[in-house]
Amino acid sequence: MRRNNTAAAQQVKEEAVARQKAEVARQATAQREAATLRATVANLASAGFITRIDGGARNVPGHRRIFVNGFQWSLLHVDDKENFVQAMSNNRKATEKLPQVTIHDRRSGQELASYGAFSGIDIK
Numbered sequence: 274m275r276r277n278n279t280a281a282a283q284q285v286k287e288e289a290v291a292r293q294k295a296e297v298a299r300q301a302t303a304q305r306e307a308a309t310l311r312a313t314v315a316n317l318a319s320a321g322f323i324t325r326i327d328g329g330a331r332n333v334p335g336h337r338r339i340f341v342n343g344f345q346w347s348l349l350h351v352d353d354k355e356n357f358v359q360a361m362s363n364n365r366k367a368t369e370k371l372p373q374v375t376i377h378d379r380r381s382g383q384e385l386a387s388y389g390a391f392s393g394i395d396i397k
Contacts, residue, residue, distance in 0.1 A: 310364040321345075324379040328365075337365050343378035346385055354386055355394050362388040 317323045322345050328337035339361055346354070358376060366372040376386040386396045 307364070310360060313360065314364060337361075337371075337374045338377055339374060340377050340379040340382075341385070343380060343383075343385070346376070346378070351396060354396050358386045358388045358394050358396070 314323060314326075322342050323339060324342060325340040326337065327340070349357070358374065361374045361376070362372045365374055373389045374387065375384055377384055384397055386394070388394050
C-alpha cells in the first residue's frame, strides 16, 4: 500500500513540474510575440501609417484609440485591415491585458474599424 502511495505522489509531483514548465514556455512565447508586435508598431509609426495612439485616463479607461493615415488605410484589402486590427488588439492585450481598440482616420477622426472582446472585429 505504501508503495502505491509513493508512486502516486511521484506522479503528482511530475505532473506539477510538467505544468510549471509548460507555463514558463507559454510566458516566454507571449513575451517574444509582444516584442515582435512592439517592433511592428514602431515600424508602422516610422513609415507614417500609425500617426498617434491614445489611451488611458483622459479617454475611455481600458480603451485604446489608434489613428492611422486614412489614405493608406483605404488601399488595404479587408483581410489586411482585419489582421491589423487583430494585431493591435493583441499588442494591447499583451501589454495591458485589455483587447479593446478602435482605429480612426488621423485627419477626420472618423472611426474606421474596432475590436472588442465581445463584439469582435468591425470594419466600417
